[in-house]
Amino acid sequence: MSKYSTELKLKIVERYLQTKCSKKSLAKIFNVSRSDVEKWIALYENQGAEGFASVYTNYTVEFKLSVLNFMIETGTSLIETAAIFNIPTPFTILRWKKILEK
Structure with missing residues (x-):
């Protein structure tokens, strides 16, 4: 279960998009961390509201490596x-990166 509701996340993103x-x-207004706000905005910009659907996923090694390679190649x-x-x-990605570096 997510610490914050989907409704709150969408409200924050919509306020950001409407008012900049x-x-x-x-x-500060919504009493959440700045990093959470950044994460939610980026998620919405890339996935839309569907990105906030909370689903547990067990990632394959191939997927993890492709994500790390993408990040390295694109500099994201x-x-x-x-x-x-x-x-x-x-x-989660940082954890994968540290494991790979070991």
Whole structure:
């Protein structure tokens, strides 16, 4: 279960898109972290509202490697990469990267 509701995430993203209020200001207004606001905006821009559907996924090794390769080749950030591949948290990708480096 997600810490924040889909409705809240959409409300924040819609406010950002309609007003171009800063991510820092939105985080303060809604009492969430700035990184969460950034993540939700990137997710919405890449996946639309469907990106907020919470589904547990067991990722294959091939998928993990393709995500890491994509991030390296394109230079996208953890947040952008997570949004593109609809991975709920960028820290999942960071964990995969650390495991690969070992």
